[in-house]
Structures are given as C-alpha cells and as structure tokens.
Amino acid sequence: MLKLKLFFISLFSILFLSGCEMIVFQPQGPVARSITELINWSLIWMGLVVVVVFALFGYIIWKYREKPENMDYEPPEEHGNTLYEIIWTAIPILIVIAITIPTVKTLYALEEVPKGYEEKEPITIHVTSADWKWIFSYPEQDIETVNYVNIPADTPVDFKLTSASTMQSFWVPALGGQKYSMGKMETQLYLVADNPGSYWGRNTNFNGKGYADMEFEVLAQTQEDFDKWVEEVRETAPELTEEKYEELLKPTHLGRMTFNKTHLEWVNHADPNSKTYTHPELYKNHGYRGKTFEEEDNYRNKNNQEHMNHDSHDNDSNDGHGGDHSGH
Incomplete structure (x- = not known):
C-alpha cells in the first residue's frame, strides 16, 4: 500500500512540476469543446470499468483467499452460470455502444x-x-504566410489541407482535433476561435528529423484587427515569386514569413497532376540520402528479368528431350 501511495505521489508531482498543460481540456472553440466532451464521456465509462473491475478483483481475492480452515479444500467441478455469463458479455457490448454512438x-x-x-x-x-x-494561403485576401496564421475570432475558418512533400498532421489542440495533410489530395477542417488569443499548433506525424520543431501560431484577432493586418501585409510584404516559393519548399526550418500573392497561382498541391517538390538528395541527416530509381517501375523490371532467366533455364533443360517450351 505504501508503494502504491508513493507511485501516485510521484506521478502527480511529475505532472505538476513539469508545468504540463492539458490543452485539450481547455477548449477555446466549439469544435474543441465537442472533442473535449467526447473525451470526458469516454473517461467516465473507462473510470467506471476500472473501479468495478478492481473492486471485484479485490473482493474475490479477499473472499477466496487461502485460510487455515480451507488448506486442503478441493472445489467440485461445476457448470458455469449461464445468467452471469450473459450479463458479463452484454455489459461490455452496451458500454461500447454507449461510447460509439456519440463518437x-x-x-x-x-x-x-x-x-x-x-x-x-x-x-x-x-x-x-x-x-x-x-x-498558409489566403486566396480571398491574396496573401500568404509561413509558420503563422491570423484568423478572425468568432468566425468559422475553412482550412483546406494538402502537402507539398511528405504526409503531415495539422493540429491546434485548443481549437480542434488533428487532421492529415497529404500530397496530391485535399482534406478539410473547420475551426472556430471563440475569442481573440494566441494558440499553439504543430505537426504530430513523424516525417523526419525536423518534425519536432514543425510548429506554428494561430492568432485569433477581432475582425477589425484582422482587416487591418491584411491591409498592412498588402502594403508592406514582398511579392511571392515561383522561384522563391520553390526555395521555401526545400527541407529546412524557417521563421515567420509574409508575402503578397499566393502560390495557388501556379501550383495547387492538392491536384493529382501537380508537380512534385520532394528533394531526397537534401535529407543527409537520416543515414539514407535518398535516390530515385534509374528505370521506371524498377521492381517489376527486376521480377520480369528473374522470370525470363527462369524460363530460359527451363528451355535449356527441355532441349535434351526434344521438347518445345514456349514460356508464359
């Protein structure tokens, strides 16, 4: 019992002393609140299961413990209780249904x-x-930002997600759940910030050594401040060129950047026929620098070559018998 108490004291100490913030339990928008309510609902059922199971475990261990008066007791063989078996099979099914429907x-x-x-x-x-x-590209405002995104508070934001290279995961814990961004396809995520504020976002999908620092800020502003920021960008930010954009896509870490114009004018990475902007030769820190196949569909070519060599060997074997092997 003492060891158990020490374990929980240590656990809570680690959480509090590390300054751990449970951001998902501090929702700042309707999407995040829906997810938090779903998490809480699941935790209630999980807590109920844990309490009941541990209570039964303790009761059974205590009730049927070995005692001096039953040292030589041999229980008779008994048939299982059908009613009990139905009950403990039905209860988990009902719990799963209770969690599945709201999910x-x-x-x-x-x-x-x-x-x-x-x-x-x-x-x-x-x-x-x-x-x-x-x-982040704003097609209606015709501006583009890197590693930060400003949005008007109390307004739904339609994020259209895609990737110029590897698969990533877009997540702003205070505003909603995560969603994947993948090359040559588009996913959609609606988020709303209730009030002006700064919210942290990041990539949660491992995609190489640099993913740990792949973070961004979501700054929710009043509509007036947002409009003012857009005008300021239009007046002061440099224009984004295709050459500059291709330079941005190389595997590097960057600070915040702001541009007039968007890359959507010349490439939409969600288009299945769009150009691919991967740079395998630049991934030098992974032990494998990456290289492309010299021939198209090298895997199939290799298999066909092995198959042809096998058929050729069969022909040589059959020649001594006067057979005619035509192959496949």
Missing part, C-alpha cells in the same frame, strides 16, 4: 460548419505542409 455523431458533425455558425460566411485558408514548415 460517430461527433465525428460527422465536425465535418460541417460548427453549430451556431451556419449563417456566418467562413474564411477559406489553404494549408500546405512541407518539410519542415507550414504555409
């Missing part, structure tokens, strides 16, 4: 504009992930 309903609801914001026009922001940076 499915919440997941489908998250694919739409959050409830209560249906009448508000969303702002569209294209998110392009690259090793190891986040690029």
Whole structure:
C-alpha cells in the first residue's frame, strides 16, 4: 500500500512540476469543446470499468483467499452460470455502444460548419505542409504566410489541407482535433476561435528529423484587427515569386514569413497532376540520402528479368528431350 501511495505521489508531482498543460481540456472553440466532451464521456465509462473491475478483483481475492480452515479444500467441478455469463458479455457490448454512438455523431458533425455558425460566411485558408514548415494561403485576401496564421475570432475558418512533400498532421489542440495533410489530395477542417488569443499548433506525424520543431501560431484577432493586418501585409510584404516559393519548399526550418500573392497561382498541391517538390538528395541527416530509381517501375523490371532467366533455364533443360517450351 505504501508503494502504491508513493507511485501516485510521484506521478502527480511529475505532472505538476513539469508545468504540463492539458490543452485539450481547455477548449477555446466549439469544435474543441465537442472533442473535449467526447473525451470526458469516454473517461467516465473507462473510470467506471476500472473501479468495478478492481473492486471485484479485490473482493474475490479477499473472499477466496487461502485460510487455515480451507488448506486442503478441493472445489467440485461445476457448470458455469449461464445468467452471469450473459450479463458479463452484454455489459461490455452496451458500454461500447454507449461510447460509439456519440463518437460517430461527433465525428460527422465536425465535418460541417460548427453549430451556431451556419449563417456566418467562413474564411477559406489553404494549408500546405512541407518539410519542415507550414504555409498558409489566403486566396480571398491574396496573401500568404509561413509558420503563422491570423484568423478572425468568432468566425468559422475553412482550412483546406494538402502537402507539398511528405504526409503531415495539422493540429491546434485548443481549437480542434488533428487532421492529415497529404500530397496530391485535399482534406478539410473547420475551426472556430471563440475569442481573440494566441494558440499553439504543430505537426504530430513523424516525417523526419525536423518534425519536432514543425510548429506554428494561430492568432485569433477581432475582425477589425484582422482587416487591418491584411491591409498592412498588402502594403508592406514582398511579392511571392515561383522561384522563391520553390526555395521555401526545400527541407529546412524557417521563421515567420509574409508575402503578397499566393502560390495557388501556379501550383495547387492538392491536384493529382501537380508537380512534385520532394528533394531526397537534401535529407543527409537520416543515414539514407535518398535516390530515385534509374528505370521506371524498377521492381517489376527486376521480377520480369528473374522470370525470363527462369524460363530460359527451363528451355535449356527441355532441349535434351526434344521438347518445345514456349514460356508464359
């Protein structure tokens, strides 16, 4: 018992002394609140299961413990209790159903504009992930940012996610759940910030040595401040060129950057026919620098060559018998 107490004291000390912030339990928008409510609902059921199982475990261990008066006791063979077996089979099924129904309903609801914001026009922001940076394109405002994104508070934001290279995972814990960004396809994520504030986001999908520092800031502003920021960018930021953009896509870490114009004018990475911007020769810190195959579909070519060599060997073997082997 003493060891158990020491374990829990140590665990709580580590959590508090490390300054651990449970951001997912501090939702700052309707999407995050839906996810937090779902997590809490699941925790209630999991806690109930743990309490009941441990209580039964302790009761059974105590009740059927070995005692001096039953040292030589041999229990008779008994048939299982059918009613009990039905009960302990049905209970887990009912618990799974109780968790599954709200989970499915919440997941489908998250694919739409959050409830209560249906009448508000969303702002569209294209998110392009690259090793190891986040690029945000505002097609309506015709501006682009790197490693930070400003949004108007109390307004739905339609994030359209894609990747210029490897697969990443876009996550802003205070505002919603994570969603993958993948090359030559597009995923969609709606988020809303209730109030102005600064929120931390990051990539949660391992995609190389630099992913740990692949973070960004979401700054929710009043509509007035957001409009003022957009005008300031238009007046002061340099224009994004295709050459500059291709330089940005190389696997590097960058600070914050702001541009006039967006790369959507010449490439949309969500298009299946778009150009690929990977640079395998630049991944020198992974032990394997990366290289492309010299021949198209090298794997098939290798198999065909082995197959042809095998057929040729069969022909040589059959020649002594006068056979005619035509191959496959």
